Amino acid sequence: MNTSVNIAGVTFKNPVMTASGTFGSGMEYSEFVDLNKLGAVVTKGVANVPWPGNPTPRVAEVYGGMLNAIGLQNPGIDVFMERDIPFLKQYDTKIIVNVCGKTVEDYVDVVEKLSDKPVDMLEINVSCPNVKEGAIAFGQKADALFGITSEIKKHAKQPIIMKLSPNVTDITEMAKAAEAAGADALSLINTLTGMKIDIHRRCFALANKTGGMSGPAIKPIAVRMVYQVRNAVQIPIIGMGGISNAEDAIEFMLAGATAVSVGAANFFNPYVTEEIVKGIEDYMTRYGVEDINELIGAVK
Amino acid sequence: MKKMKVTAVVISQKEIAPDIYDMWLKTKLAAGAVPGQFVCLYPKDKSTLLVRPISICEVKKDEEMLRLVYRIAGKGTREFAGYKEGETVEVLGTLGNGFPYEKAKGKKVFLMGGGIGIPPMLELAKEMDADKQIVVGYRNQDTFLKDDLEKYGKVYIATEDGSVGSKGNVMDAIRENALEADMIFACGPMPMLRAIKKYAEEKGIPTYISLEEHMACGVGACLGCVVKTREVDHHSHVNNARICTEGPVFEAGEVEI
Numbered sequence: 001m002n003t004s005v006n007i008a009g010v011t012f013k014n015p016v017m018t019a020s021g022t023f024g025s026g027m028e029y030s031e032f033v034d035l036n037k038l039g040a041v042v043t044k045g046v047a048n049v050p051w052p053g054n055p056t057p058r059v060a061e062v063y064g065g066m067l068n069a070i071g072l073q074n075p076g077i078d079v080f081m082e083r084d085i086p087f088l089k090q091y092d093t094k095i096i097v098n099v100c101g102k103t104v105e106d107y108v109d110v111v112e113k114l115s116d117k118p119v120d121m122l123e124i125n126v127s128c129p130n131v132k133e134g135a136i137a138f139g140q141k142a143d144a145l146f147g148i149t150s151e152i153k154k155h156a157k158q159p160i161i162m163k164l165s166p167n168v169t170d171i172t173e174m175a176k177a178a179e180a181a182g183a184d185a186l187s188l189i190n191t192l193t194g195m196k197i198d199i200h201r202r203c204f205a206l207a208n209k210t211g212g213m214s215g216p217a218i219k220p221i222a223v224r225m226v227y228q229v230r231n232a233v234q235i236p237i238i239g240m241g242g243i244s245n246a247e248d249a250i251e252f253m254l255a256g257a258t259a260v261s262v263g264a265a266n267f268f269n270p271y272v273t274e275e276i277v278k279g280i281e282d283y284m285t286r287y288g289v290e291d292i293n294e295l296i297g298a299v300k
Numbered sequence: 301m302k303k304m305k306v307t308a309v310v311i312s313q314k315e316i317a318p319d320i321y322d323m324w325l326k327t328k329l330a331a332g333a334v335p336g337q338f339v340c341l342y343p344k345d346k347s348t349l350l351v352r353p354i355s356i357c358e359v360k361k362d363e364e365m366l367r368l369v370y371r372i373a374g375k376g377t378r379e380f381a382g383y384k385e386g387e388t389v390e391v392l393g394t395l396g397n398g399f400p401y402e403k404a405k406g407k408k409v410f411l412m413g414g415g416i417g418i419p420p421m422l423e424l425a426k427e428m429d430a431d432k433q434i435v436v437g438y439r440n441q442d443t444f445l446k447d448d449l450e451k452y453g454k455v456y457i458a459t460e461d462g463s464v465g466s467k468g469n470v471m472d473a474i475r476e477n478a479l480e481a482d483m484i485f486a487c488g489p490m491p492m493l494r495a496i497k498k499y500a501e502e503k504g505i506p507t508y509i510s511l512e513e514h515m516a517c518g519v520g521a522c523l524g525c526v527v528k529t530r531e532v533d534h535h536s537h538v539n540n541a542r543i544c545t546e547g548p549v550f551e552a553g554e555v556e557i
Contacts, residue, residue, distance in 0.1 A: 021522075022517075022521065022522065023521055024520065024521040028517070028519045028520040028521040028545075029519070029521060031302055031303050031519070032303070032304075032305070032519075044523075050536075050537045050538045051538065052538040052539060052540055053523065053526070053538070053540065056513055056514070056524075056525070056526060056527075057513070057514045057524075058514070058523070058524045058525075058526070059350070059514050059515065059516045059522065059524035059525075060514065061348060061349065061350045063347050064346070064347050064349070065349065066349065066350055066516060068516065068522070068524065070522070070523050070524065073523050073526070073536065073538060073540060075535075075536055075537035075538070076537060079537050215349055216346075216349070264349070264516070266517065266521070267349070267350065267351070267516045267517045267518075267521075267522060268342070268349045268350070268351075269305070270305055270392065270517075270519065271305065
């Protein structure tokens with residue numbers, strides 16, 4: 001049975017990854033999960049300098065999911081390179097670093113610092129709904145996305161994945177712009193902008209007022225967007241949005257994803273990523289699937 | 301001790317004050333539990349996906365038992381309150397750092413709890429070798445855990461309505477009884493913790509406070525439950541520490557609350 005998939009020349013032992021921001025740099029969940037079993041660890045977004053993030057409350061529960069407005073708190077690229085990359089290098093898994101910034105120069109700064117580091121791919125976060133500058137400003141207009149993608153592509157030594165926002169009128173326009181600018185792959189979807197109000201205290205549940213919604217409730221939207229984008233571009237897609245078990249992961253692959261990322265489900269079950277790897281193998285055995293690549297986009 | 305998610309069995313459950321429940325769980329997590337730590341419970345209702353952090357009230361290591369005393373605050377805790385003896389619940393633990401109670405050895409201390417911040421004071425009082433003055437604040441005459449606490453120290457009570465002990469809060473109880481201490485351990489609502497921090501700073505008393513915040517993961521990955529810190533935190537490299545991991549107990553001067 002072959003469970004390995006290839007994205008932009010990088011081979012992953014299986015298609016199961018961690019969604020940025022839900023798994024730190026793997027350290028916290030390494031107590032629960034054998035990181036060697038995962039296709040890749042996608043790290044929490046890292047900027048050129050430390051970011052303090054938003055005030056609390058930063059998280060709230062909603063029906064079938066959650067809202068977060070962490071605001072991309074991160075220790076900055078220097079600490080990340082000294083501490084997090086060596087930690088991840090102890091494991092036989094691929095490393096995808098999620099990169100965030102306020103300006104194009106910020107992103108390029110991080111990308112250049114990582115150029116000689118043992119990192120397999122870069123995931124460019126142009127879709128975080130919780131920071132005021134940068135991030136999503138680049139992810140909601142096709143020309144802005146084209147601009148930042150081509151600029152990063154000039155400086156990046158590793159293949160780049162552009163992480164797309166679902167908070168747009170037509171996600172295929174964004175996908176096409178990223179592809180035209182040279183993106184090697186796409187990640188979708190980031191969280192959906194939401195809001196929750198506490199009716200007893202008459203205030204917003206999050207200090208940031210709005211937050212990004214994730215969890216099982218958003219999965220049908222994400223599957224639909226993966227399917228649409230797969231029909232609009234040639235580059236590979238890493239699908240995510242509410243994946244909580246192997247069945248969900250397979251659904252994304254059938255819709256057109258080459259790999260999948262597991263996000264909020266880590267919070268609901270710290271063992272979930274390893275369980276999904278096992279569950280995909282069980283599915284392949286049950287249906288006599290010799291090569292996992294047969295599943296990618298199999299539902300037309 | 302390694303963090304784990306395990307299936308625990310409910311040994312007993314009773315309502316000890318309106319909306320305050322006392323639940324004993326049989327779980328191997330008890331072996332590594334220390335005062336001031338917490339566990340996260342997972343509701344079975346799949347529309348409520350996030351963990352519910354609950355402080356550890358009492359530990360029986362030999363019998364592998366944990367006691368949780370919690371208030372119904374919403375859907376999740378309402379579900380837990382309905383669990384009967386023999387039912388199971390998924391528990392993640394044990395989490396957080398706990399109180400540095402060994403520092404109190406031989407000292408005169410205040411153990412201060414307010415409302416649903418009182419439960420962790422019980423295991424702390426049990427483990428601590430010190431001259432313990434347990435100062436607890438309630439809304440009214442529903443003085444849950446009072447009898448348990450009296451086994452381990454002198455208990456002073458404040459109630460908001462004045463029905464038992466001093467009228468007012470824990471600070472009023474200290475003043476009214478002219479109490480003094482050389483170290484303070486506290487858990488309770490934020491206004492109470494702010495008042496204790498101010499009092500401790502004025503008097504120069506080392507003080508450890510236990511904080512709470514909404515959290516998604518409980519293990520330090522989501523960065524949801526942070527508190528502002530005076531110095532740059534060693535892990536985050538910004539002025540934020542994770543309550544679930546660096547806390548929930550902080551030296552009062554380290555945090556900005």
